[in-house]
Amino acid sequence: TQLLEQSPQFLSIQEGENLTVYCNSSSVFSSLQWYRQEPGEGPVLLVTVVTGGEVKKLKRLTFQFGDARKDSSLHITAAQPGDTGLYLCAGGSQGNLIFGKGTKLSVKP
Amino acid sequence: KAGVTQTPRYLIKTRGQQVTLSCSPISGHRSVSWYQQTPGQGLQFLFEYFSETQRNKGNFPGRFSGRQFSNSRSEMNVSTLELGDSALYLCASSSPGRTSLYGYTFGSGTRLTVV
Numbered sequence: 044t045q046l047l048e049q050s051p052q053f054l055s056i057q058e059g060e061n062l063t064v065y066c067n068s069s070s071v072f073s074s075l076q077w078y079r080q081e082p083g084e085g086p087v088l089l090v091t092v093v094t095g096g097e098v099k100k101l102k103r104l105t106f107q108f109g110d111a112r113k114d115s116s117l118h119i120t121a122a123q124p125g126d127t128g129l130y131l132c133a134g135g136s137q138g139n140l141i142f143g144k145g146t147k148l149s150v151k152p
Numbered sequence: 153k154a155g156v157t158q159t160p161r162y163l164i165k166t167r168g169q170q171v172t173l174s175c176s177p178i179s180g181h182r183s184v185s186w187y188q189q190t191p192g193q194g195l196q197f198l199f200e201y202f203s204e205t206q207r208n209k210g211n212f213p214g215r216f217s218g219r220q221f222s223n224s225r226s227e228m229n230v231s232t233l234e235l236g237d238s239a240l241y242l243c244a245s246s247s248p249g250r251t252s253l254y255g256y257t258f259g260s261g262t263r264l265t266v267v
Contacts, residue, residue, distance in 0.1 A: 074252045085156070085242050085258030086195075093253065131195070135252050139185055139208050144194035 045070040047132055047143035055149045059121050064146040066132035067114045075115045076140070077106055080129040122150045154179065158243050158259035165266050170231040173262045177224050177245030183207075184226040185256065186218060189240040198241075201226050202248050233266045240264075 050065050066075065074093045078086035090099050092108035092115060099106045103126075105118040119126055127150050133140040157176040165171050177184050185208075186198040197210035201220035218228040224245075230237055240263050244256035 076255050078255075083263075084260050085244070086256075087258070088255040091253060091255055133255075139197045139200050139210075140251060140256065141197065142187075142195040 045072075045134070045141055047134060047141060049130075049132055049143035049146050051146060052144070053147050053149075055151065056122055058123055058150055058152050060150075061118070061120050062122060062148070063116055063118045064130055064148070065114065065116050066143055068134070069113065071112050072134035073112070075108060075112075075132055075134045077115070077117055078131045078133060078142075080131060080145070081127075086129075086131055119148075122148075124150045124152050126150050156243055156245050156257050156259035158241075158262050160262060161260065162263045163265070165233050165264065167233055167235060167266055169233050170229060171233060171264060172227055172229045173241055173243075173264075175226045175228075175243030175245075175259060177226070177243070178257055181245035181247055181257070182224050183246045183248040183251070184220055184224065185244045185246070185251075186226070186228050187242045187244065188212075189242055189261070190238075195242070198228065230264075235266050238264060238266045 048067050076091045077089045080086040090106045095110045095112045097108045103120045107116045129145045131145045133142045159174045183202045185200040187195045189195045200208040204220045215231045220226045240261045242261045243259045246256050
């Protein structure tokens with residue numbers, strides 16, 4: 044059974060700080076995705092990483108896929124209150140995706 | 153183009169009752185997946201439908217069922233509701249065979265509370 048473990052579960056930081064959240068598995072994934080979910084809404088896709096070692100940047104967010112395609116990280120530079128939300132990683136070889144339990148990020152002004 | 157529409161947004165039901173939730177996917181997306189989200193378990197896969205056929209099923213009891221219509225709209229039904237069924241039910245649409253690359257588009261969910 045493929046599992047995705049995310050850490051930390053909760054993160055509370057001040058505006059302007061940097062942070063990194065992690066997504067790990069013992070299984071190899073053909074791709075991993077990151078979603079952000081705000082309260083009362085469904086998750087929204089941020090990025091898909093496909094190639095081992097790949098790095099993708101989305102403004103202040105940097106996503107990395109591990110060389111062995113078993114893990115991924117999300118780094119946020121100079122966090123802002125608008126970054127607050129639940130960050131979920133997801134992966135799947137085919138068909139449905141499996142999700143990690145998420146990292147709940149709170150950025151205080 | 154319109155996003156994924158889920159109705160109703162909120163629902164309160166009594167134990168033992170049944171409930172039907174509806175999902176209209178993005179136009180052109182023929183694959184619809186359903187997930188249950190709870191604080192303790194996160195997002196758990198319920199089932200996936202494509203061309204009116206269930207392609208994949210998660211590890212949920214038979215009280216959870218679904219169907220898809222010819223226009224790709226989908227419904228899920230939960231019978232004999234239990235307190236533990238209280239959750240956010242999310243519908244996601246995608247292009248079949250491309251989920252791992254292009255991901256899901258989720259609806260806003262239906263918040264079900266069982267009392």
